[in-house]
Amino acid sequence: MPWTKLQADDSRSEVVFHQARLSQREITYREAIKEALTQALEMDPNVFLIGEGIDDPGGVFGTTVGLKEKFGKDRVMDSPIAENGMTGIAMGAAITGMRPVFIHMRVDFLPMCMDQIINHAAKWSYMTGGRVKVPLTIRAVIGRGWGSAAQHSQSLQALFAHIPGLRVLMPASPYDAKGLLLGSIAGNTPTIIIEHRWLYDQKEGVPEEPYVIHPGKGLVRREGSDVTIVACSYMVYESLRAADELAKEGIRAEVIDLRSLLPLDEDLIIGSIEKTGRLVVADTGWKACGISAEVAAVAAERAIGSLKAPVRRICLPFAPTPACHSLEQAYYPTHTDIVSAVKGIR
C-alpha cells in the first residue's frame, strides 16, 4: 500500500494556524483539497472520485478543476442524480478493493444517502466481524448566503456524529483540509468530511508533500486562560475574531478547533476547561442534540468541578435557513454573539 509511507502529523500543541509553517508556500483551502485529491490519485490506482458535476468547469468550488483531464474519466467520474444508490455503488467498490471519494456540492444532499451511510457503510465492519472494511470518503459542502435557503445551507454534522462506525471531520484550515482528506482516503473507515463554502479562500502554509492527520485530534488555535471557546469549521474564525475583541478588554480566550467531531478530542476540551473554568461552544449547526450539546455534556461529565459559570452555546436559531437577506442576516451568529456570551459568564 502506498499509504503506509505517509507521514502522520499528530502534533496537538501547535498554536494559531501553524505559525512554524508560515514560511512555507501558502495555498488556499480549495487548492489544498485539490492537492490532496491529486496526490491520492497519483499514489494509488484504486482511488477514484465520483459525484454530480465534479468534472464540470466549476469543479466543486474549484477543488476538482482539471482532474478529469489529468486522470481520465474512469478516475474522475460524473454521476447520475442518485445519491443513495451512488453511495451504495461507491461503497460496493470500496469493499471490493477501491478507495472512492464521493463528492457532494451540498451537505443537504446527504439525507438522501442515509440508508447507505448509516445502515450499510457504518455497520459493515462490525456486521462482518471486521472482515470487510469500507475505505469510503464522502465530501460535502455547507452553503451560506445569497439566499441559499433551507435546502442548500444546512450543517448536518450532528446527524452523522451520532453513528458508531463513522468518522466525521470538519477541517477549518487549508493544512487540516489536506491532511484530514488524505488521512481519510488512506484509512479504512467510512468518513464524512464536511467543508464550509466560506472557507475556500482561506490561506496558510501547507507542505507540498503528502501527509496525513489522523482523526480525533483537535487543535488549540489560540491560547488563553479566562475562557475556552470550542468551535468547528467556519465558527473557528468567528471565535478567533471574538478572541481578538475580548483581548482588547483584557479577557484572554482560548480557542479550540475541534477538526474531528467523531471521534471527539475530549481530553483537549477538558484540559482547557480545567485551565479556564469557563466554556462557550460555537457550532455551525443547531443546538438540539448537536455538537455543542455533546461538548457541553462532556464538560458536565468530566469537568463539572472546574466550571465556574454556566456553559453558553452559540448555534443557529432553531429554524430552517431563510432566503431573504434581512432574515438571513438575523439568522447567522457572528463573533459579536460569541463576545456577548463570554461576557455574560465572566
Place this chain on the structure above:
Amino acid sequence: MMPYTDIPPEVLKQLYETMLRIRLFEDRTSVLYPEQLIKCPVHLCIGQEAIAAGLCAHLNKGDYIFSTHRSHGHCIAKGMDLRPLAAELYGKSTGCAQGRGGSMHLVDPEHGIPGTSAIVGGCIPLAAGAALASKLRGDGKVSVAFFGDGASEEGTFHESLNYAALKKLPVIFACENNNYATNSPRHARQPDVSIAERASGYGMPGVFVDGNDVLAVYHASREAVDRARAGEGPTLLELRTYRWKAHVGPNPDIDSGCRPADEYEAWLERCPVNMFGQFVADNNILSDDEIGSMLAKVEKEIDEAIVFGKAGPEPPASELYDHVY
C-alpha cells in the same frame, strides 16, 4: 423441466447436490430452532433453492454475490463452509462474522461474499459497485445481486439498474419473486406488470424465469453471466418462486391466514428439489445408490457443522467494541 442436453452430467449432479445441501441445512435449522440456542431471527429459503444453485453454478470463486436477510442458500451455493455458517447462527466467535452478524449478515470474502444486508434493496447498489470496481480494474469478475420482489419497489433498484446499464457493468440483478414482501402480496404493492419487463426501460435484457426449475435458472443465468463477462453489461432476471415457511422463523404461516392454503399446496407440488430429483433419476444422471450416498454425505456435513457451531465459544463482553472501526 427445460432440456439439458448441453449440460454435462457432472454439472447436473453438482446442481442437485447444491440444492440438497441448501434444503437439508434449512430443514435442520428449522428443526433445531425451537431449542432456542439459535438466538437470532432466521429467514429460511426452503422452496427457493433452485435459484441459488442454478445461478451460482456459473460463478467462479472470486466472483461476488450480494444477498439479503434470506441468504443461507446463496452463500451455500457460492461455496461457503457450513461450519462458520452454523456457528454464526449460534452466535459464536467461530462464526463467519464472529457472532456480530447473525443469520441476516453472513460474510465470506474468500468465497466472494463481501456481506449481506437485511435492509430491503440495500445490497443492489453494493453489487453494482463491486461490478464497477471489476470494470475499473479489468479483473474479469462478475457480481450478482440477489434480492426479492419487494426490493424492486425500492429506489436503490432503479438507481442501480440505471447506473449499471449506463456503464455496462458486469452485474446480474437476480430478483427472486416469491410474490410476498413479509405478508403483503405483490398485487397490493405493484402494478400487474412483470418485473423483468422493467429492464427494457434501462435498455438491458430482462428475462422471466421459472425459478423452481433449476435448468431454466441455469440456462438464463448462463446467458446473463456470459454477457456480463464479455463486457456487454447487466441483465435483470425475474425468477418466479415461492417460499414455504413464514417470512421469518421455522414454521409455515398458512394456518394463520397469511397466504391462501390452495396457493401454498399448488407450490408444494412444484418443489424444486423433488422436481429435479425426479429428473436426475428419470434421465439416469444419478442412480438411487448415488443419491443415497449424496444424501448421507450432505447430512454428515451438516451434522459436523452443527456440532462445530454449538461447540464454539461465545464472544466475551470485553470484545463488545471490537470491529466498530
